[in-house]
Amino acid sequence: MAMTMTQKILAAHAGVDSVRKGDLILVDIDRVLGNDITSPVAIAEYSKLGVDGVFDKEKVTMVMDHFAPNKDIKAATQCKMCREFCQKEEIVNFFDVGRMGIEHALLPEKGLVVSGDVVIGADSHTCTYGALGAFSTGVGSTDMACGMATGKAWFKVPSAIKFVLKGKLQKYVSGKDVILHIIGMIGVSGALYKSMEFVGEGVSSLTVFDRLTISNMAIEAGAKNGIFEVDERTIEYIKERSDREIKIYKADEDAEYDEVYEIDLSEIKPTVAFPHLPENTRTIDNVGDVKIDQVVIGSCTNGYFCDLEVAAQILKGKKIKDGVRAIIIPATQDIYLRAIEAGLVKIFIEAGCVVSTPTCGPCLGGHMGILAKGERAVATTNRNFVGRMGDVTSEVYLASPAVAAASALSGKISDPRACE
Amino acid sequence: MDFNGKVLKYGDNVDTDVIIPARYLNTIDKKELASHCMEDIDRDFVKKVSVGDIMVAGENFGCGSSREHAPIAIKESGISLVIAKSFARIFYRNAINIGLAILECPEACDNISEGDTVRADLDNGIIYNLTTNKSFKTSPFPEFIQNIVRAGGLVEAIKKGFIK
Helix, strand or coil, X not given: CCCCXXXXXXXXXXXXXXXXXXXXXXXXXXXXXXXXXXXXXXXXXXXXXXXXXXXXXXXXXXXXXXXXXXXXXXXXXXXXXHHHHHHHCCCCEEECCCCCCCHHHHHHHCCXXXXXXXXXXXXXXXHHHHHHCCEEEECCHHHHHHHHHHCEEEEECCCEEEEEEECCCCCCCXXXXXXXXXXXXXXXXCCCCCEEEXXXXXXXXXXXXXXXXXXXXXXXXXXXXXXXXCCHHHHHHHHCCCCCCCCCCCCCCCCCCCEEEEEEHHHCCCEEXXXXXXXXXXXXXXXXXXXXXXXXECHHHXXXXXXXXXXXXXXXXXXXXXXXXXXXXXXXXXXXXXXXXXXXXXXXXXXXXXXXXXXXXXXXXXXXXXXXXXXXXXXXXXXXXXXXXXXXCCEEEECCHXXXXXXXXXXXXXXXXXXX | CEEEXXXXXXXXXXXXXXXXXXXXXXXCCHHHHXXXXXXXXXXXXXXXXXXXXXXXXXXCECECCCCCHHHHHHHHCCCCEEEECCECHHHHHHHHHHCCEEEECHHHHHCCCCCXXXXXXXXXXXXEECCCCEEEECCCCCXXXXXXXXXCCHHHHHHCCCCC
């Protein structure tokens, strides 16, 4: 039976030769992840299981990133609960303030995910690691609890949609524009319950970070996972960070796909998702006159060094528009340090931006940049639902770091290509 | 498992941010979460809802964040069953894992209105709109999932040895 990339990884982890779409299977997991919001619920459920310790002290991973550094007493209490659990269970990969970064940028950076892995995380953007050729998907806290206890998770084997990429992106067009373009095309439930598999000669022109951004937002199309074919770039990225064996799974030539889309990367323009769904996309030449109050550059989608670099390139030697607040959030401590060393932080501060410690913060309306009634933000984050970043009447426009930086300068949604 | 209740109805793409806004995720207290359930989509929800009520919605219910706080808040608010045209996948598994009953049935959702009284038979996948005297058939869960639901959730299913 011909299988997709995703189906092959799932079959290998279920200990069977093949699986078919719709099969309900129990698979071994290589990593189980939680954060300071989802882990407390998982810890409470885990305690009901009455097991003698977690299944693997190295594979259980917790990152304090959502409401950390603690935004209030309740958030502090939740982080304390996670900290005490990890101490008691001797969890190796516990990332607290000082070591932590935004979880989905941190795990690949630390070499904690390699091609061929199965990763579950109690965070919907766990699908990010598909960029490295892993099967990774978001689950809930009860799944996390049971995963910590048993090292297993149940899945319904998904069917898949294939995206054949060709060509190369134009300047100031990035992975963010690609995934917004795709979500605009197929809709927020366009890949519901399915895998999104990215293949084709265009893949090799995308950096690993473009791919991480694309896989990150697979969930925004309803997908179970978003996975890329492994190439030299993937292998080089992983080998710099991990000694673990890389397992490469390619879809069978005759694997069955529900739909196949061909995407010419060279035709994609800077793209913006208007409120209140990621599918409400418009290309930059069709955005009209949208004045903004805030810009956020960061998150698990676009807080990488290359994202800060492109923003700095646009902001260098300029001042952001009076009345606009620009918040820059490097995704990890390593990225933050590199941004300081490369002079990016100086550029941002001189332009009138603030630069924050890593945190998910404003993306989910937690802290560090909440919007008041009627305010608008351009954000490099991944969701623009009602009230996502603050008041229910506030608005979030999703865009790339280049569009966000250009918008900070003009005070309205702007084309970065006009900043040349 | 049978359910009988008054309907509270919502549209497509009800996301977990409006079911339970992130600003309330600094607690795991179920009652506190329930007190803010649906706050950003329907401020009066907590005043309207009674124990046993049934929530009916459109496509992609529960999209967005993986927060289990969302099905927890719905369950704790008194809602006994959620019927939608389709569910976002993480919400779908979270509901099963915590023992919140759900059914997928597009036809029923198109033919049930706010305030209708609905009865549902989960084992056989049958939904009756008692207000309009119409009935709808959908596929019941496969046995693997029924075992989790019958056990009262994933934790109980593992404890009872249904999943090894």
